[in-house]
Amino acid sequence: MTMSLMMIRRAMLIAFIAALIAVPWVVPALINKFWVSVIAEIMIWSLFAASVNLLFGYVGLLSFGQALYFGFGMYGVAIGISTFGLSFWPAFGLGIVASVAIALVAGIFAVRLTWHYFAIITVVFSLIFYFFAVSVKSVTGGDDGINFTLPPTFSFGGYTASFSNETFQYFFIFAAVAFCFFLMHRVIQSPLGKAFVAIRDNDTRAELIGLNVYQLRLIAFVMSGFLAGVSGALFAFFGRYASASYMFYHVSGEAVVWAIVGGAGTLLGPVVGTTLFIVIREVVSTHWEHHSLIVGVMAILVVILAPTGLVGLWNEWLARWSAREKVPATRTSLQSEP
């Protein structure tokens, strides 16, 4: 009996989700507890890389300024809690609203441009707010950042759930990240997502058939700001602090590398890229301080040998295998993978 490509992908996705659910119990037993929080961190950064991927992989806009929205997400939470005394959910909401609002403002100007002009303006926006955050120490804490005490996430009756419980923290991050990826999947499969791909393939052609390219790019930009904002807010809860250093363009650059190496234009590419590089960082950095060199060499190799990224390479291999096995093919391109 042969399995269709769709079934293979679905089975792998279910196995992947099941493995993530099992992490808080299996990983401490097999390796150690430290890796549970590393995996939680990977999930947050994967979501951040996904924000780059939505713009670059699906709309064709390479942003080097995503750290700005990540930073606004972080600061929304930190300032909300430490300055305004907000509880968990309002602070979470403030972080997301702040990043979406700034993405809308930056997007109105940025999406009029494409290619390197777009990349440059996104960096410029990011730098303006980075230097602003560094200089207004009284509000942002500058590079030292703002530390805060976590309010409980839920509290009913005598039961309180909070990020101080590591298992709860892990599952909260898992649920939030999974929800965002699900949302992104739905968007990509919708007519809106197809319009994004059409614009990426040829924006003039898209305009000629009636697509408002400017408006659609702005929608994608704001959605991408939302994803970066959620990841920033989660990271603030995870680290119990916010710092201007996370708004620096080098943070955006890392996410670009993760997304491209993992596979831009594939939903799970950013997860693969982020996992690879964070695991390398965690494993190698304890033995060798120049671990970034490995990251650089790997990035160069992947871009040269597998321009569609690791997930793209996997999809191509799967498509070739299915053709050989005569598995009924559904979608075989870079964009095929859910």
Next chain:
Amino acid sequence: MLNLRDVHVHIGKLHILQGVNMEVKPGESAALLGRNGVGKTTTLRAIMGLAARSRGSIEFDNVDLGTCPPYKISSHGIGYVPQGRGIFPNLTVLENLNIGMSGKRDSEREEYVFACFPRLKERLKQFGSTLSGGEQQMLAIGRCLMMRPKLIIFDEPTEGIMPKLVSQIRREIYRINQAGVSVLLVEQNVETALKLCPRVFLMEKGTIVYSGTSHELKSQPEIVHRYLGLTQ
């Protein structure tokens, strides 16, 4: 229907269109002919809002297209089949057909397109990039038809297509016109253009130098020779 009056277009310092006057009437099929580089594609780009006019007016059904951004022009009823097919390679055939439909499916229209190009129905889930050149052209025309246009502009629709499929595309353009849709055809293949279009415009150095019926043009070989470099 489509009316160009004294249209001038500059690209940088170059004066590409130097006062184009042209009219395509409802239900008419017209060909715009000329040698390479005389401004045919720029004329089409000006109509579609992609090349800014420095002077003159372009009206479609009494609407001044000069005030419309390119994405709104199709909503007035002008379809455009660009040179080099112009499909979206990473969308499937079905997605390509529906991409301009704002998320709404029009099954009746889909069936009409499949009746015109049965090959597309056989390849619904295939990506645009996996189609042959002729099939891609069919898809580009089909995508245009989905939007129920009143006028379709074809920019060299048979260029680089297998001879076997050229006749099918030619036949479908004829049928589209017979169904009441106006056609403006830019074609290097003069024979195709004269067969399909009773009305002909000849272009030279950014302006229309001849306007008449294809029948009249056939009887004036010196004009064909002078402006198209062909001997009949």
